[in-house]
Amino acid sequence: MKKHNFSAGPCILPQEVFKEASQAILDFNDSGLSILEISHRSPDFVAVMDEAQALALELLGLKGKGYKALFLQGGASMQFLMVAYNLLEEKAAYLNTGTWSTKAIKEAKLFGEIEEVASSKDKNFNYIPKSYSIPDEVDYFHCTSNNTIFGTQMKEFPSTASPLVCDMSSDIFSRELDFSKFDLIYAGAQKNMGPAGTTLVVVKEDILGKVSREIPSMMSYSTHIGKDSMFNTPAVYAVYVSMLTLRWIKANGGIKAMEERNQKKAELIYNEIDRNPLFKGFAANEDRSVMNATFNLVDESHKDTFDQMWKGAGVNGLNGHRSVGGYRASMYNALPIESVQVVVDLMKELEKKI
Numbered sequence: 001m002k003k004h005n006f007s008a009g010p011c012i013l014p015q016e017v018f019k020e021a022s023q024a025i026l027d028f029n030d031s032g033l034s035i036l037e038i039s040h041r042s043p044d045f046v047a048v049m050d051e052a053q054a055l056a057l058e059l060l061g062l063k064g065k066g067y068k069a070l071f072l073q074g075g076a077s078m079q080f081l082m083v084a085y086n087l088l089e090e091k092a093a094y095l096n097t098g099t100w101s102t103k104a105i106k107e108a109k110l111f112g113e114i115e116e117v118a119s120s121k122d123k124n125f126n127y128i129p130k131s132y133s134i135p136d137e138v139d140y141f142h143c144t145s146n147n148t149i150f151g152t153q154m155k156e157f158p159s160t161a162s163p164l165v166c167d168m169s170s171d172i173f174s175r176e177l178d179f180s181k182f183d184l185i186y187a188g189a190q191k192n193m194g195p196a197g198t199t200l201v202v203v204k205e206d207i208l209g210k211v212s213r214e215i216p217s218m219m220s221y222s223t224h225i226g227k228d229s230m231f232n233t234p235a236v237y238a239v240y241v242s243m244l245t246l247r248w249i250k251a252n253g254g255i256k257a258m259e260e261r262n263q264k265k266a267e268l269i270y271n272e273i274d275r276n277p278l279f280k281g282f283a284a285n286e287d288r289s290v291m292n293a294t295f296n297l298v299d300e301s302h303k304d305t306f307d308q309m310w311k312g313a314g315v316n317g318l319n320g321h322r323s324v325g326g327y328r329a330s331m332y333n334a335l336p337i338e339s340v341q342v343v344v345d346l347m348k349e350l351e352k353k354i
């Protein structure tokens with residue numbers, strides 16, 4: 001039986017994508033070859049890479065606006081250092097909203113001075129700091145749009161004089177934003193776009209080439225732009241599956257339609273968290289993530305009962321991250337609202353039982 005998959009990442013992808021992706025392992029494009037055994041230089045795969053890059057820019061509304069889309073390796077974690085390698089000459093500003101921001105700051109410090117403009121660490125990252133100012137003279141400002149672990153999400157982004165860099169790993173393609181406000185966006189594929197193994201980087205070309213240090217070829221965005229993400233062997237299969245997901249998003253109404261579905265799912269679960277006296281939400285209400293809802297039992301002694309209930313009902317991946325405890329429902333684009341309803345019904349059932 002197919003599970004209701006709330007895993008935070010790698011995570012659920014559309015069922016149609018799984019079907020097509022598995023077919024391509026046996027026979028890709030009726031070529032008599034598997035996608036796993038063809039050259040990344042073959043016309044069939046070059047077409048996949050081209051389409052994936054074009055779809056990413058198109059869905060974000062960035063086509064023809066001076067941006068390049070890259071599919072790199074090393075995860076979002078490698079972007080923590082690659083961003084600084086390529087953009088940090090003297091000083092950059094970072095907003096610290098959780099584990100991932102903290103890691104990004106740690107790496108960037110190897111390359112220059114970092115000003116942490118604000119942090120929500122004082123409350124275990126359960127909110128997004130709002131009143132902070134970004135110095136004008138910094139090389140860039142870095143933020144994390146959605147905090148996968150703590151379940152908070154930035155609803156607004158500051159206007160900056162310097163380039164705006166954002167880790168959108170866990171909410172890219174999930175909601176409409178003015179993406180042209182951003183100069184560099186990166187996202188590990190495995191949260192909302194595809195399998196683990198590739199990372200989407202969307203970069204405005206005119207912010208590059210401004211640092212004085214020498215950048216090793218593999219670390220340089222310019223290298224990868226020059227070679228269309230084929231400087232070395234790309235993660236062929238991960239890029240292919242990501243491309244299929246991007247096609248699926250486009251065919252299903254684009255980001256706008258994803259956002260509408262995601263809003264409905266989030267409302268459904270947050271309404272129950274707020275209504276049900278057995279549960280409480282972790283994140284500050286106004287900063288609640290539409291992608292990852294974090295919540296706890298008011299009385300932890302019901303944990304075993306509730307865990308048995310959802311595990312028995314075919315729900316997967318509802319356990320919270322160890323730094324928050326409790327539960328986390330990750331509701332990425334491909335998760336159907338029916339799965340959220342299953343969890344909500346179980347929460348109601350627990351209330352009746354107790």
Ligand SMILES: *Cc1c(COP(=O)(O)O)cnc(C)c1O
Nearest residue numbers: 075076077100148167169170188
């Ligand atoms: C998962 C995640 C990362 C780390 O991604 P990797 O691809 O494992 O390096 C970074 N940032 C955010 C917001 C994430 O959710």
